[in-house]
Every structure is written in C-alpha cells, then in structure tokens.
Amino acid sequence: MQLNPNVIKEDFPLFKKHTSLAFLDNASTTQKPQCVIDKVNEYYNEYNSNVHRGIYQIGEKATYEYESVRGKLLQLVSANDNYSAIYTSGTTESLNLLAHSLSKLVLKVGDEILITEMEHHSNIVPWQIACEKYGCTLKYIPITEKGEWDISQIDSLITQKTKIVSMIHQSNVFGTINPVKKITELAKAVGAKVILDSAQSIPHGNVNIVDLNCDFLVFSGHKMLGPTGVGILIGKTEILNMMPPFMGGGEMIYTVSMESSTWNEVPWKFEAGTPNIAQVIGLGAAIDYLNNIGMDNIHAYEKKILAIAEKKLSQVPGLKIFGNPQKKGTVISFELDGIHPHDLAQILDEHNVAVRAGHHCAQPIMNKLNVPATIRASFYIYNSEKDINQLVNGLNSALKFFSIQ
Numbered sequence: 001m002q003l004n005p006n007v008i009k010e011d012f013p014l015f016k017k018h019t020s021l022a023f024l025d026n027a028s029t030t031q032k033p034q035c036v037i038d039k040v041n042e043y044y045n046e047y048n049s050n051v052h053r054g055i056y057q058i059g060e061k062a063t064y065e066y067e068s069v070r071g072k073l074l075q076l077v078s079a080n081d082n083y084s085a086i087y088t089s090g091t092t093e094s095l096n097l098l099a100h101s102l103s104k105l106v107l108k109v110g111d112e113i114l115i116t117e118m119e120h121h122s123n124i125v126p127w128q129i130a131c132e133k134y135g136c137t138l139k140y141i142p143i144t145e146k147g148e149w150d151i152s153q154i155d156s157l158i159t160q161k162t163k164i165v166s167m168i169h170q171s172n173v174f175g176t177i178n179p180v181k182k183i184t185e186l187a188k189a190v191g192a193k194v195i196l197d198s199a200q201s202i203p204h205g206n207v208n209i210v211d212l213n214c215d216f217l218v219f220s221g222h223k224m225l226g227p228t229g230v231g232i233l234i235g236k237t238e239i240l241n242m243m244p245p246f247m248g249g250g251e252m253i254y255t256v257s258m259e260s261s262t263w264n265e266v267p268w269k270f271e272a273g274t275p276n277i278a279q280v281i282g283l284g285a286a287i288d289y290l291n292n293i294g295m296d297n298i299h300a301y302e303k304k305i306l307a308i309a310e311k312k313l314s315q316v317p318g319l320k321i322f323g324n325p326q327k328k329g330t331v332i333s334f335e336l337d338g339i340h341p342h343d344l345a346q347i348l349d350e351h352n353v354a355v356r357a358g359h360h361c362a363q364p365i366m367n368k369l370n371v372p373a374t375i376r377a378s379f380y381i382y383n384s385e386k387d388i389n390q391l392v393n394g395l396n397s398a399l400k401f402f403s404i405q
C-alpha cells in the first residue's frame with residue numbers, strides 16, 4: 001500500500017487548526033492523531049484509576065489497558081520470550097536507568113564504556129556520571145566528515161575492559177543509520193552488554209531486536225505519535241533480573257520491613273510509584289495506528305520524501321547539507337551561507353515552516369563540524385512535497401532578505 005500523506009494528515013487535529021503549517025521538527029517530537037488523543041481522553045473520562053491496586057471494575061480496566069501495551073511494544077520490535085518491556089518517562093530516563101542499574105551490576109574500577117561521538121546528550125552524560133562513580137573510562141567511536149562512524153580503529157576501542165557499549169541507531173543530526181550489528185558482534189565477543197538508542201529509528205521502520213542481538217533497546221513514545229511522558233526500555237529479562245532497582249518506592253517492592261525490602265519481579269521492579277498511565281495507554285493507540293499503516297510502508301515513503309527533499313535543497317544557492325552517509329533516514333541538517341541558523345529559523349517561521357535550529361543535544365557533533373548550531377528539517381508520514389516546497393520558498397526568501405540588508 002502506498003502511503004498518502006494528505007489522507008494521513010486528516011487524522012491530525014493540529015493540522016486542522018494550523019492549515020498552512022509545514023511541521024518539519026519531527027525528530028524532536030511528532031504530532032498526535034485523533035485516535036491517540038481519544039484514547040487518553042477515554043482513560044480519564046471512563047476508567048480513571050490507579051493501576052495494580054483497585055479491586056474494582058474501573059481499576060481492573062485501567063490495569064488491563066496499561067499492561068496490554070507491553071505486548072504491543074514487544075511485538076513492535078519482534079522481541080521473543082527472552083525480553084521484557086519496562087515503561088519509563090522517555091529515552092532519557094531509560095538510559096539513566098541503565099547507567100545506574102546496569103553499571104552497578106557490571107562495572108568495576110578500570111573498566112571501559114564505549115559510546116560514539118554521534119550520541120544525543122542523553123547517551124553521553126549518564127555514562128560520564130557512571131564513569132566518575134565507578135572509576136571507569138569513557139571511550140568514543142569517532143565520526144567522519146560524511147557523518148558516519150569511523151570504525152578503522154575499532155580493535156583498540158573494544159577490548160577485554162569494555163563492559164558496556166551504548167550507541168545511537170539512527171542519528172538525530174545527520175540521519176545516519178548506523179552499522180550497529182557489526183559493533184554488537186564485536187562487543188559480544190568480549191562479553192560487553194549492548195544498548196541501542198533507538199529513539200530515532202523505531203518510529204521510521206522495522207526494528208528487530210532479536211536480529212540486532214542487542215541486550216537493551218530504548219525509545220520515546222512522543223517521537224512515534226504517542227503522548228509525551230512515556231518511554232520504553234526493552235531488555236533481556238535475564239540481565240534485568242540481576243540488575244538492582246533504579247528508584248525505590250511503591251509498586252517496585254515485594255515486601256518492606258523497617259530494616260529492609262525485597263523487590264518485585266521484572267518489569268515492575270523498575271517502575272516505582274504511580275506510572276504515566278494515560279500516556280502508556282495512549283502509546284498503545286499510536287502503535288495500532290502505525291501498524292495499520294505498516295512500518296514497511298512508512299520506511300518506503302520516507303525514502304521517497306528524503307530523496308525529493310535532498311534534491312530540492314541542493315538547488316538552493318549557498319546551502320550546505322552536513323554529512324552524506326550511505327544509509328540515511330529523514331533528517332537533514334544544513335546551513336545557509338552567511339545566515340545564522342537562529343535567524344534563519346525565525347524567517348522560516350514567518351513562512352509557517354517549523355524547523356529546529358540549535359545543537360540538537362549533540363554538542364560533540366557541533367564541535368566536530370566547527371559550528372555552534374545547524375538548521376534541522378526532519379520529516380514524518382504527514383509531510384508531503386508541498387511542505388518541502390514551502391521550506392525551499394522560505395529559504396529563498398531568506399536569501400533575498402539578507403542580500404538586501
């Protein structure tokens with residue numbers, strides 16, 4: 001089935017209010033279809049209650065709806081029985097959970113953690129904190145001008161000391177789809193645990209956790225049409241069972257005495273306190289919506305829209321696209337000669353084009369590129385060629401404006 005962005009757009013109430021908006025900041029967050037908003041409202045209107053507690057009908061309904069999303073998430077990544085799904089508040093919390101609990105399980109003084117120069121800050125800072133805490137060294141796979149990993153020195157980066165490898169699946173700056181399988185193989189050969197930051201890959205195509213053979217995979221609901229405030233950590237149950245809890249409180253315990261406590265089973269051991277119930281339930285509706293379109297169809301459409309966008313942008317005088325990776329998703333970072341990205345974003349806004357200007361929470365990349373910021377246009381299923389034309393017109397107007405100044 002060919003995906004039609006104009007038909008899809010009809011499902012999103014925000015575009016009924018902002019009829020001429022070209023929303024091109026999808027790597028940051030996506031818009032929400034009516035079915036997701038309805039599902040969240042249904043919870044509050046019809047069965048609002050806490051989960052796992054009320055022995056009454058609406059409490060049981062809430063628990064059922066909340067728990068059933070775990071199965072949808074596991075199915076989405078083709079997980080087998082070896083994996084469990086844990087709800088968090090976002091990719092950031094999922095990575096912090098791992099940096100806390102996995103680090104406590106596997107790290108000792110002198111060990112090494114390997115990440116890459118392409119990471120989002122949420123996959124850098126938690127490991128810097130863990131390294132400081134446990135006396136470990138943080139190593140980085142460097143990146144090339146093309147916006148790809150330079151793995152020519154990988155043998156010196158993955159050693160017997162490497163205990164954790166945490167890497168970005170698809171770049172939020174260059175769009176690069178990284179060769180994570182190759183690195184996972186090398187990491188597994190030295191017994192390291194492997195984490196994939198799939199915040200930018202899960203919404204855009206089929207991701208198979210068994211095929212990728214990683215131990216943990218993390219992503220955010222709001223980047224895949226779901227509500228904000230819900231994230232996911234899918235991990236090998238065997239390792240999760242051995243990991244100590246992240247936060248303490250209600251729900252994550254089995255027994256509590258004045259002296260000590262015992263822990264609930266996985267996944268609840270990692271879900272302290274009242275969770276984001278409405279958000280989890282809303283995410284379930286987002287997964288149904290995406291499955292209905294088909295992740296293969298989404299991937300095929302995005303390839304098409306990316307090719308059109310790159311072609312049209314390359315015809316804008318003075319426009320430089322950062323990175324040129326072989327395998328790439330629908331993210332384009334660029335600059336327009338002589339115009340500061342923040343000024344450019346403001347002019348584009350006047351043309352009803354929403355793009356992101358900044359360091360995209362990836363300052364090591366900006367340092368490598370020797371720029372303070374870039375403009376980033378990122379596309380999703382409701383974006384059409386019309387949005388690309390609007391972006392290009394906005395850029396040409398900016399050029400005119402600055403040449404007159």
Ligand code: PLP
Pocket residue numbers: 027028089090091092093120122123168170171172197199200220231
């Ligand atoms: N990792 C990547 C690759 C991202 O692009 C983002 C957000 O842009 C994050 C992690 C953090 O996600 P969140 O802010 O939803 O926790």
